[in-house]
Amino acid sequence: MPTYTLKINGEDRSVDVSSDTPLLWALRDHIGLVGTKYGCGIGQCGACNVHVDGNAIQSCLVPVAQMEGKEITTIEGLSEDGTHPVQEAWKEVDVPQCGYCQAGQIMTASSFLDKNPNPTEDEIKSAMHGNICRCAAYNRIQKAVALAAEKIAK
Amino acid sequence: MSTTISNSFSRRAFLRTSSLAGGGMLIGFNLFTACKNEAKMPVDIASLNFNDFNAFIKIADNGMVTIYSPNPEIGQGVKTSMPMIIAEELDVPWDEVHVEQGILSTKDYTRQVAGGSQSIRHGWDALRQTGATAKQMLINAAAAKWGVDASECTASGGVITNAKGETLGYGDVVKEAAILEIPDEVALKDPKDYTIIGTDAGNVDIEKIVTGKPLFGLDYKTEGMVIASVLRPPSFGKKLESFDDSSVRKMEGVIDVIRFGDFKGGGDKIAVLANTTWQAMKAKEALSAEWSDGTPMESTSNHDKLLTDLLDGTSFNTLRKDGDVEKAFRNADQVVERTYGSPFLPHNCMEPMNFYADVSANKIHLVGPIQTPERTAARVAELLERNSEEVHLEMTRMGGGFGRRLYGDFVMEAAEISHLAKKPVKVVYSREDDMSAGIYRPAIKYRIKAALKDGKISGYHLKEASINSNMYGLIPNFFPAGALENYQVDVAKYDSNITTGAWRAPYTNFLSFAEQSFFDEIAETLEIDPVQMRLDMLQKVKGTTDERIQYSAERMEDVINLAVEKSGYGNPKDGVYQGFCAYYCHNTHVAEVADVLIENNEPVVKKVIVAVDCGIVVNPLGALNQIEGGVVDGVGHAMYGNFTFKDGAPEMNNYDRYRLIRMKEAPKVETHFVKNTLSPTGLGEPTLPPAGAAVSIAMKKATGNRMYRQPFVENMVEKEIIG
Ligand code: FES
Ligand code: FES
Numbered sequence: 001m002p003t004y005t006l007k008i009n010g011e012d013r014s015v016d017v018s019s020d021t022p023l024l025w026a027l028r029d030h031i032g033l034v035g036t037k038y039g040c041g042i043g044q045c046g047a048c049n050v051h052v053d054g055n056a057i058q059s060c061l062v063p064v065a066q067m068e069g070k071e072i073t074t075i076e077g078l079s080e081d082g083t084h085p086v087q088e089a090w091k092e093v094d095v096p097q098c099g100y101c102q103a104g105q106i107m108t109a110s111s112f113l114d115k116n117p118n119p120t121e122d123e124i125k126s127a128m129h130g131n132i133c134r135c136a137a138y139n140r141i142q143k144a145v146a147l148a149a150e151k152i153a154k
Numbered sequence: 155m156s157t158t159i160s161n162s163f164s165r166r167a168f169l170r171t172s173s174l175a176g177g178g179m180l181i182g183f184n185l186f187t188a189c190k191n192e193a194k195m196p197v198d199i200a201s202l203n204f205n206d207f208n209a210f211i212k213i214a215d216n217g218m219v220t221i222y223s224p225n226p227e228i229g230q231g232v233k234t235s236m237p238m239i240i241a242e243e244l245d246v247p248w249d250e251v252h253v254e255q256g257i258l259s260t261k262d263y264t265r266q267v268a269g270g271s272q273s274i275r276h277g278w279d280a281l282r283q284t285g286a287t288a289k290q291m292l293i294n295a296a297a298a299k300w301g302v303d304a305s306e307c308t309a310s311g312g313v314i315t316n317a318k319g320e321t322l323g324y325g326d327v328v329k330e331a332a333i334l335e336i337p338d339e340v341a342l343k344d345p346k347d348y349t350i351i352g353t354d355a356g357n358v359d360i361e362k363i364v365t366g367k368p369l370f371g372l373d374y375k376t377e378g379m380v381i382a383s384v385l386r387p388p389s390f391g392k393k394l395e396s397f398d399d400s401s402v403r404k405m406e407g408v409i410d411v412i413r414f415g416d417f418k419g420g421g422d423k424i425a426v427l428a429n430t431t432w433q434a435m436k437a438k439e440a441l442s443a444e445w446s447d448g449t450p451m452e453s454t455s456n457h458d459k460l461l462t463d464l465l466d467g468t469s470f471n472t473l474r475k476d477g478d479v480e481k482a483f484r485n486a487d488q489v490v491e492r493t494y495g496s497p498f499l500p501h502n503c504m505e506p507m508n509f510y511a512d513v514s515a516n517k518i519h520l521v522g523p524i525q526t527p528e529r530t531a532a533r534v535a536e537l538l539e540r541n542s543e544e545v546h547l548e549m550t551r552m553g554g555g556f557g558r559r560l561y562g563d564f565v566m567e568a569a570e571i572s573h574l575a576k577k578p579v580k581v582v583y584s585r586e587d588d589m590s591a592g593i594y595r596p597a598i599k600y601r602i603k604a605a606l607k608d609g610k611i612s613g614y615h616l617k618e619a620s621i622n623s624n625m626y627g628l629i630p631n632f633f634p635a636g637a638l639e640n641y642q643v644d645v646a647k648y649d650s651n652i653t654t655g656a657w658r659a660p661y662t663n664f665l666s667f668a669e670q671s672f673f674d675e676i677a678e679t680l681e682i683d684p685v686q687m688r689l690d691m692l693q694k695v696k697g698t699t700d701e702r703i704q705y706s707a708e709r710m711e712d713v714i715n716l717a718v719e720k721s722g723y724g725n726p727k728d729g730v731y732q733g734f735c736a737y738y739c740h741n742t743h744v745a746e747v748a749d750v751l752i753e754n755n756e757p758v759v760k761k762v763i764v765a766v767d768c769g770i771v772v773n774p775l776g777a778l779n780q781i782e783g784g785v786v787d788g789v790g791h792a793m794y795g796n797f798t799f800k801d802g803a804p805e806m807n808n809y810d811r812y813r814l815i816r817m818k819e820a821p822k823v824e825t826h827f828v829k830n831t832l833s834p835t836g837l838g839e840p841t842l843p844p845a846g847a848a849v850s851i852a853m854k855k856a857t858g859n860r861m862y863r864q865p866f867v868e869n870m871v872e873k874e875i876i877g
Contacts, residue, residue, distance in 0.1 A: 018406055022432065042585075044809035091360050096360065099357070099369070139823055
């Protein structure tokens with residue numbers, strides 16, 4: 001099996017996997033970062049979203065072979081201690097129900113707010129539309145993204 | 155102010171106490187039953203026996219309180235509400251109470267089930283009494299130490315104070331309290347004095363969730379564990395003939411390929427074991443197998459016909475019959491009959507089914523997300539012909555339940571595979587596996603016929619045609635049962651080889667839509683206000699002596715009036731179309747008003763106003779989350795949920811073809827509680843059933859189209875008008 005060196009949360013990690021292994025499974029099964037979730041495996045739910053060079057992407061769709069030399073950030077590396085404004089907003093609003101989709105939601109929201117720190121309600125809705133929450137906590141997700149934007153502005 | 159209640163429960167020993175070897179007091183209690191006589195209290199935390207007790211509370215000698223409860227958490231906030239109730243009556247600060255998930259180690263276990271919105275309702279009395287009893291024992295111990303009468307002492311915030319103003323912390327007297335007699339009478343607080351119940355408490359796992367810590371079954375891992383991906387029959391009814399695994403065995407990471415399913419070396423499933431999830435899934439996809447047709451291959455088109463034939467036929471089971479509906483039809487001014495249809499629905503828990511099993515010579519270790527641990531542990535013991543004492547089942551957090559995790563099929567698979575492979579194994583479903591090996595909400599049809607006379611409903615006949623099972627329990631006695639002279643509910647079913655089961659708010663999730671849409675149409679026919687029609691019908695229910703009628707006309711009136719007031723129903727803003735629905739199920743009364751707008755020529759559900767009577771709201775923050783989720787889930791499945799079969803196989807198996815509601819389609823949910831001091835009832839389910847009905851009624855006003863079928867996006871209109 002080929003060895004790939006991935007830069008994850010600021011650290012170089014090497015993995016021995018077949019070239020078609022999606023980043024999602026390399027993270028979960030080889031590197032032991034299980035915060036990134038599997039929901040559909042076909043790019044439809046956003047549970048697996050991570051940042052690659054600052055953009056939120058679906059880690060179930062990208063093979064490890066294409067990830068060398070890129071900066072990958074997972075939920076575990078979003079902040080040192082869970083105090084990223086988006087994480088803070090999520091706690092304040094008490095967003096999660098079952099919680100399973102939330103890492104993906106947070107990763108989508110944080111990359112979106114990096115690019116658009118002052119979004120309208122419609123922009124928030126469009127940005128979050130790719131992330132399914134089966135528990136349908138959508139009202140709170142929307143509220144938490146808006147709150148995070150406020151926190152970032154401060 | 156407090157109410158003293160005789161602790162009759164405790165004399166039957168629903169709780170016991172002991173003093174812990176390492177210091178501190180331990181209280182073991184049962185939520186729903188008395189303890190068995192032989193139930194022994196452990197003296198250390200390592201040996202908590204959850205077969206004898208539902209939960210334990212430890213009060214340490216530093217005053218810290220820990221609750222050990224194996225009650226599963228599936229997003230309903232039970233881990234928050236239960237300790238809040240204990241903390242309230244025990245009178246300790248909420249942030250000094252910690253909850254730890256207990257491990258279930260044996261069989262006969264009482265209702266450790268998170269389903270049916272029942273956890274809080276059933277636990278309410280027992281939890282309060284346990285907290286109050288422990289507090290009284292601590293007070294008694296302190297009083298004895300001071301040599302004063304217990305009645306001169308008070309306790310609050312974990313501190314006991316006597317008449318002279320001297321104080322002792324709970325931790326200072328746990329040793330003495332632990333060996334006291336359990337008092338026969340304890341005082342419960344007046345709800346007016348609550349300081350914890352009714353305040354907002356966040357999700358106990360929030361910190362871990364937002365930082366991505368391992369919590370769920372899919373995150374669980376042990377040394378030497380392998381992953382199993384399972385190839386199951388592609389259609390319901392097919393049998394495995396043969397398979398060729400020669401090339402798959404050579405694939406990277408593949409450890410073994412095992413046929414299983416009947417526990418005798420045969421069966422219709424094939425497990426591919428590999429080192430990692432990706433390797434296992436890929437190898438399973440590559441496996442080639444031959445299948446034979448066992449029973450007829452079913453399709454949605456023939457289900458549709460079979461259900462219609464059942465409704466047209468005569469072989470019904472009558473679940474409730476008041477008066478004489480036939481006579482009412484004969485004497486009617488007008489008869490209206492409508493038929494409503496719904497598809498199968500998969501649960502689609504966000505975390506696909508998975509379970510860990512390590513079956514070894516003297517222990518069966520099971521770990522994962524399950525709603526019925528005790529039943530499942532017993533079934534695994536039975537399957538493997540092992541002593542149930544050998545089964546240790548540990549629950550993880552669940553990425554959704556919705557009824558799917560009541561069934562232990564995936565646990566049995568894990569256990570059988572681990573037994574055959576002689577290895578610790580985690581079975582992992584892909585989304586496709588999860589959606590195509592489901593235990594679905596069955597497709598159902600309702601036909602409702604009403605006799606109208608002198609501007610009122612004089613007869614009501616509801617027929618249900620369902621697959622594999624019919625409505626049960628008290629459902630046939632929900633509104634409008636009791637409100638009508640002539641009323642009848644008949645059910646019939648067709649036996650299918652497609653597996654079906656409970657889905658969030660079983661039966662009512664669709665029945666509510668059928669009945670409530672029907673009422674709206676009746677009101678329209680009679681040219682009366684649909685809200686007033688319901689209020690008038692409720693009058694007859696007041697003071698009923700029929701014990702099967704468990705909804706309350708008064709509580710129903712309260713939620714109706716509250717919803718009308720808050721939504722401005724009857725005077726909508728320009729361009730807003732409102733649909734009204736009131737429903738009772740799972741012991742909770744709910745009324746909802748949906749606001750629909752037309753945007754770009756499409757009806758859009760903008761907002762749902764919800765009025766809820768769930769008694770005392772233990773944790774409003776958690777309650778609101780469940781209510782919002784239930785409403786949006788109800789709107790989503792009514793609008794989009796469509797699951798069809800062709801030749802025995804589901805036609806959709808992932809989110810590209812199966813549509814779930816997303817952010818842009820989700821309405822805003824505005825919730826209002828009826829304030830009272832009645833015992834709390836559950837919220838996991840009751841707000842879902844009314845949502846589809848309220849939306850369909852608003853859509854009718856907005857578009858002129860009445861919906862008779864779910865999902866609404868298909869917008870198939872069936873009209874049958876008789877009379
Ligand atoms: S798991 Fe990647 S989008 Fe669903
Ligand atoms: S919180 Fe359960 S899927 Fe989003």
